[in-house]
Amino acid sequence: MPSALARGQLVEITGVKALDTPDRWRKDGVAAGPKDVNGQQGQLIEFNEEKGEWTVATFNADIVAAAESSLRPLTAEDLQDYDITLGPASDTGVMGAELTERLSDQGYAVCKLFIDPEDLNELVRTADRCVSEGAFTRLAAELESGYLGQEGKGKTLSVDLDSSDTADFLRESPLKTFEDAIETVGTLIRPFVEPELGFDIYSRTSTMMSLPFVDESDEDMFSPPQIDNEEAANFLSMMWRSKLMILVNAGPGATTLTLTPKAITDSDPIKPQLNINPGMLCVFCMDRYKFSHQSEGKALSLSAFFLDAPREYVIDNITGDLTFLTGTVSGPPQPKTDSIPVVAMGERYAFGVDEPWKAWVAYAKAGWDTITRHPQQRWDCDTYYDPDADQTSGLSYTCHGGFSDGIELFDCKFFDISPAEARGMDPTQRQVLEVSYISLQGAGWTKKMLQAKPAQIGVFVGLDKNEWNSLPKDIAGGFAASSGANAITSNRFNYCMNLKGASMTLDTACSSSLVAMHTGKLYLLHKHFDPCEAVIICGVNLSLSPMTYISCCGAGMHSHLGRCFTYNFSADGYTRGEATASTALKMKPFEREQGDYGVVAGSQVNQDGRSASLTAPNGPAQERCLQAVIKEVGMKPPEMDTTECHGTGTSLGDPIEIGAYKKVMSMVPRHEPVVITSSKSNIGHCEGSAGVSGFLKCVLLCLYGEGTPNCHLNCLNPHLDMSGFPGILTTENVTFRAEASFNGVLSFGFGGTNACSTVWGVNQMTSRGVGTNKDLYSLFIRKMQDAPPQEVTIVGEDWEDWEMGGPDKDARFNDVFEVELDPDGVVSYWKKDKEVPDLGSAYFLTGTFNDWRYDEMEADPNVPGLYFSTFRIAANVEEEFQVVAGQDPKMTFHPSSRTPQKSAAVRGPEETKRENCWCVRGAKGERYRVEFYRSETGAATVSWLKEP
Structure with a gap:
């Protein structure tokens, strides 16, 4: 008999004493036997129509078979503590879209993980062992607000499970389960974030484990190190690219995450306070919120950042005395070890x-x-x-x-x-x-x-x-x-x-x-x-x-x-x-010139x-x-x-x-x-x-x-x-x-x-080696890449107030910078103001509706730079038009070819043919309003809409 429930649905197991794990879901080495799961919540995986039983994955990571009659579907009231469950039967496409929708609407999403409580305890014990072995350290005081939130303090450990330096006991701990959960969130939302949120998930940082200080004596044992400029520059560059932060609570205590909106409002902003219980994960938008979190007693936190793609820069032209570049070598630089x-x-x-x-x-030529x-x-x-x-x-x-x-x-x-x-x-x-x-x-x-x-x-x-x-x-x-x-x-x-x-x-x-x-x-x-x-x-x-x-x-x-x-x-x-x-x-x-090999x-x-x-x-x-x-x-x-x-x-x-x-x-x-x-x-x-x-x-x-x-x-x-x-x-x-x-x-x-x-x-022996005829463009790029980081000015405790030389966080597409590279390899940047072209002052509409004569466009009194004019569709099914400044044909604004699309790029002002025009299609007698807008930077747009 078909079930009234659906795969992936969240339920509560009620009215049972103990249930067995189906044979196909039993883990090797784990003893078989019934488990007490009464009152546990979980997700439906598959239905056995013959037995009338559902296989249920509980939030405690147990998998049991339960009769449909003992399953209560969860209601909205049951789900108030979290937005999404990252379950084994959840549809990945639906989860990704729903997660992205939550991030778009409210700027955050709280996820419930399916995790064994013993794994939480084991991870905490593993962290304690790392502390006892001296692996945990304290961040520089200037960096703590970025990683640990406003007024955040604690001992931290950055972990890369793929590194050979990572201890075996840490690599074999349940940390891998949480790493997979963080990675899963990025995989789920990656296809949706660019069209919905306007950025790409290009990469992620290593996971950071953090523990609050037990007391003042514990804090005294961890002195914050001094921060140098390179570390500050790397941190600031990373935070500029950070779009999402993930925070996981591994327990045993609960964590209250407070999100403070960055947008300035006339009234006091609403600060969401989220209860992150052990085994829960929160992902939130770094562009929308600052954060802080407070733990009830001891609580191990895991965090990571999802980063947008690094910005790309194009060098237009290189001038000046660049003879010092010819000694630059492509490939890995000479190691910093003692030169022998x-x-x-x-x-x-x-x-x-x-x-x-x-x-x-x-060796190379005779193959002998x-x-x-x-x-x-x-x-x-x-x-x-x-x-x-x-x-x-x-x-x-x-x-x-x-x-x-x-x-x-x-x-x-x-x-x-x-x-x-x-x-x-x-x-x-x-x-x-x-x-x-x-x-x-x-x-x-x-x-x-x-x-x-x-x-x-x-x-x-x-x-x-x-x-x-x-x-x-x-x-x-x-x-x-x-x-x-x-x-x-x-x-x-x-x-x-x-x-x-x-x-x-x-x-x-x-x-x-x-x-x-x-x-x-x-x-x-x-x-x-x-x-x-x-x-x-x-x-x-x-x-x-x-x-x-x-x-x-x-x-x-x-x-x-x-x-x-x-x-x-x-x-x-x-x-x-x-x-x-x-x-x-x-x-x-x-010294290559002295004959060193x-x-x-x-x-x-x-x-x-x-x-x-x-x-x-x-x-x-x-x-x-x-x-x-x-x-x-x-x-x-x-x-x-x-x-x-x-x-x-x-x-x-x-x-x-x-x-x-x-x-x-x-x-x-x-x-x-x-x-x-x-x-x-x-x-x-x-x-x-x-x-x-x-x-x-x-x-x-x-x-x-x-x-x-x-x-x-x-x-x-x-x-x-x-x-x-x-x-x-x-x-x-x-x-x-x-x-x-x-x-x-x-x-x-x-x-x-x-x-x-x-x-x-x-390479000193072939034409591919370093010589005087090297590509200066490539050498210049490599020299810039090898340059020391830009100087960081640390202003206050909030990293968002820091300043760094070079293109800053707010640099936009098509911004132009002048770059100076000196022989010592130091790079300096200056933002170059764009030259605003002469776009004219008075604008006229010309086209088939007025036999290519000039109808003056009116300036909108409320929007500076906006001009408009209207025309009526005559006997023709469509009308063509261009915009001309000062009735001068050499100051014509036009598309690259005849087009009915409003999204076509505006070219000009310049002299052009009448074939390069916009065309408006409509019924005879319909009136259309054409709007021409020019910005202070010299950009221009053209649009039109039908008037009632």
Whole structure:
């Protein structure tokens, strides 16, 4: 039998003891059983005609099945405390329209939420925990009236549940339920507010939790901070855009919200006083009301503002001396961390790549890899190679790797090393000496200078193995101890060059050289005692013995196919590569004109700790390392252009690393995807030198403003979860969006030590970079955007009385401002008075009704600027007309074409054709009154109406 009630209707449950929750509405983990809901009010969700029962959602968030006979429809008297219910069965379109209508008519609406009382209590307990842990603070005294209402005081906490800094217990609390309610209100009314209220809901602020002070001693514990100009300007700009405020009471006490109209009236204004009980929400118009609220005892309030779209400005023309703009760089500015520029680079890879520009050509243009069959000069490949080798065979199942030419060559005389000593030296020591000297000389020191005067320069070498000591050799004399000691690899360079700074060799496996870079950065920052003038970072990796291949194949670490198939379906392990790479860092201002390549924006190192196994990569640890660098730099993930990944081409490591990047890069929405690259697809896994090689590649990415392709990427590894990840695995070059860019590198050792670094730099090498022919318009706009905020004059306790330079709250469409930008980046504004055009003084109506002669229009005695005249429809069905000032055809007001519409824009005064006219359609003999209005600003309108 059909029901007399309707879905969405509000009812009261009466005459029952306990009711069950239908099976389909039971929550997982919640015990089944009848609930005492007698006397509770709620909303009808669905009707079971067979049983004659309604499913009812109560305001206490219980869902029960009740017989229709036990349901009493609520009357208007029952609904006096609130205007709208945000219920599960309410029609969203109807609710949105009704909410907007309430806001339009009375300026506010009170909403009843469907909320579990225990959720209210739990949220209050959560807020108390935040207070006890020191998370609540006090706003600056000048801001309290804006956030907390007139004469409002209290302790506050601004919460962003999407932020990684938000505590887990707060993120898992019922606060999410209230966040959803606030968001729902905005979603409901967004389609209706622009035509009804004249603004758009463009965005909303974070939710602010506030608690009143318990007593004077509680207030004394929270001292209001001093407000600076930037904070005041941001607050005022936000409040100018605030159109609606939402206030939610989470209890336990009730709140009285008093709304004071802003409009000035002759009589005392009516001040609505609204009782906001726990579990209720009020939304009101900021343009119409000031507010204050008083709580009965303790009451936790949640509030947020809905903001209108920011105003848009158009620059018409730019004049003056703008030569200082040509140095402006598009893209993210240099980070505010201590400036540590990369002043020199040295590289020695396979295929004769011994200079950075050669590496760039290879990475970006040739799409090359350096992998070859094991050269006969190192060992007899066939002796140690078997494609079917296993763990017990003592052979290698791969016969490919990357090998540098000429590692047996060494200019021992230049380094004052005897031939006898050089003969037994570890080749890694020779490579470090030669390649590190390239960076030392690039940083401004030569051997001759240093012999006369030593320098406080630190040397940090990343090295993860010593194959030289496992090779049979005849070392004559007393050189055996130093010929292959890892410590000597770094110490020898200090000795040869007379450098007095710290010197150490670091071994954290594959992350060694990036950890060395981070260590060198720390030495530069530690400048209070015996500071370093510069640091030299070097990473080295050479394949000297086939036994390393055999042992790694025994562990299943190498690729059977002999390449690093990074991110590819065929990824089955890595291929070894040789590399010696160095860089020099100084702590000084970044000077592009002096040859600085880029800036070490940030770097961090951490460890996996106890994870899945000693050698297994750990995604959360990598994620923390990335987030630490982002926090150090003071940037946001969308500012990162490229991530140079570790990307060895293993089925386990690659997906874990991508997963870590995905979590970090997806925290904040971005417009362009982050470019994902890995140099290991080009040069193989250079192990101890991999980190600094990736770091130098990031410097090259900054210098050229491009992301480079990944080699051997044909079919994506199915273990990679790229869904929702704003990243792109490139197979061709990608130009960056701006001249400046952030490019980061991640490196991790198989023992669990992770290192991450980010480089900031400017495109200096292509025509897209900064030059004298830059678009001054774009540079001017960017300079204005980067300018410090306008000066705020705080007048009184009411923020609406404050004054701020620049376009103010009342600036209107088509207002014109003169803008001055000085070389220091300070912007000044002056509102320019509009020039009122000469619109004439006497006006005449001319048209078909008077054979285009002139009938003078009368001035309205009550409305300044309004002129009128009448005419009669003759034999024609319609009449055409124009308005002319002073009977001068060159002073004609007209539409752009013949039109019967009163809304057509008025053009002129100017000379025009008679075809550009208004036409009035009517019956013969009807009289029409034509009205012409001109404003003081020079605007003109034309209208007409039929006279009785």
